Amino acid sequence: MMTKTIQAALGLGGNLGDPKAQIQEALLLLSANENIDIEAVSHLYKTAPWGNTDQPSFLNACVLISTNLSARRLLEVCLAIEGELGRVRLERWGPRAIDLDVLFYADVQVDEPGLELPHPRMTERAFVMVPLSDVVPDKIIEENIVQFWADRLSKDDIEVADDTPLWWQKGKA
Secondary structure, rough: OOOOOOOEEEEEEOOOOOHHHHHHHHHHHHHHHOOOEEEEEEEEEEEEEOOOOOOOOOEEEEEEEEEEOOOHHHHHHHHHHHHHHHOOOOOOOOOOOOOEEEEEEOOOEEOOEEEEEEOOOOHHHHHHHHHHHOOOOEEEEEEHHHHHHHHHOOOOEEEEEEEOOOOOOOOOO
C-alpha cells in the first residue's frame, strides 16, 4: 500500500509497429510498478500526426494514476518504459513506437530542464485533451477544466479507435 499519494496523468501515443500493443504494454508496465496505481484509462484514439504531418496516424490514450513518486522520478519511470519498448528519439514530433508524457502532477508547477508541468501546449492538442477528458474532465488546467479545453478543440482529426472496457488489458477486453 502506497502512502502519501498524489494524482497525476500521463499521455501515451505511438505510430510505428503495433502502437496499440505498445500502449497496452506501457500501461501494464506502469500498473506493475509498486509505486503507481492506475485509476482510469481513456478510450484509445486514432489521431492525425501533429507537427511533422508526413507520417502515419497515431494511437493515443491517457491514464490517471496515483503515485508516491516525485514528478522527476515519475518522468524517469516513463522514460525507462519508453526505452524498454524500443523508443528511439530521432526527431521532434517524428514517428515513434511509444511516447509517454507526464501531463500533470497534482497541482504542482515545474519548470526544470527536461520537465515542465503541466505539460506545455497540451491545451492546444485534441490528441491530449480529448482522451484526458475521458479520465479527469473536471481537473483544472490553466484556469479551466479539462472538458472546456477538449470541447473547444477541433475533433476533425481524432476518432475513437477502441472504447471497449479494459481495452488496455491484453486478453481481457
